[in-house]
Amino acid sequence: MGISKGRPILFMKLAENEEKALKELREKLFAQYPIIDIRLYGSKARGEGMEDSDLDVMIEIPKYDWVMVAGIDELIYGINLKYDVFISALVFGKDELDEGPMSEAPIYKVIQKEGVSI
Template identity: 35%
Template sequence: MLVLTATEKGWLDEYRAVLEKEFPGVVEQLLIFGSKARGTATEDSDLDVLLILREGDWRLKEAITKPGYMLSIETGVVPSFLVYTREEWEARRQGQAPIWQTITRDGVAV
């Protein structure tokens, strides 16, 4: 049950617009996970964001999160990013680490 504040929804809309403009066709999927996706967030919760890219390297991963952090300065929304290529995500998702299982179970595509 995804629960976002109006400010977080605004941040998400602006961030998606920036991604579409500056990185067209790069992001395959954007998911919100963690307490916001489960509907258990508190006032101090950050916004956990998973970006799955068609392909890329560390430079692209760094560049693609920068606008999100810049928007956080303006809005006060605190994003926490995980960024993987589709290949990296599929390899990790098969693992037994609780974080991957949680994201797979609770993540909400937006």
């Protein structure tokens, strides 16, 4: 089942460079990989982030693949440098979230509760 699509993110509390970074991340991920969902969670999603807070992102892919994850990490690294942000990503396979131990993990519960699709 994975994470269902949530409400679209409202960029009211994000700096312009953060908004641009997340937009580019979304566009490039969906263009290059079989992405199921991308969720912003944490202080920025709650509207409580400080200027130097990171952008916590969970990326759901069909099946965990370390080669794909390495490519995603490289993409994020470039976006972080380009926009002077720090995107901190967790990448999970759909099966991990549906049936694996992550389905009961506290961090996943937080992402389900406060995460917003971007």
